[in-house]
Amino acid sequence: METLIPQASVEIEDLKTRLEAIVASADRPVTVMQDSKPVALLVPVGLWDALCETLEDIELCRLxxxxxxxxxxxxxxxEL
Incomplete structure (x- = not known):
């Protein structure tokens, strides 16, 4: 699975004005910052799917x- 460590960050004000361009170039996780503090993480769909699948596998192993x-x-x- 691809790493989740963000390779880039963007201020929330930039996100508001350049959302389309930021999302189009986000092939890796991007940290959204507000007042120099991380507030959100933009994750590409493929990575999100892999994370969800991994979490499901962990739950199945626990069961x-x-x-x-x-x-x-x-x-x-x-009989079924």
Whole structure:
């Protein structure tokens, strides 16, 4: 997965006036700053999708580990 560390930053005032150009050039995360403090992060869609998929995988791993000690129940497909 691509790194989430922002490679660029933009002041919120610039974002208001140049949103289209900033988004068009944002192939990596961009930090949105207000009064020299980070307030938001613009993340490309592909990276966002990868993050969501990774979070889902982590949740599934947590469920598997939580259920490892449970007894196995045999089920036939015709019973479902």
């Amino acid at each position: 598997v580990k939580a259920r490892q000690g449970e007894p196995v129940v045999a089920v036939r497909l015709s």
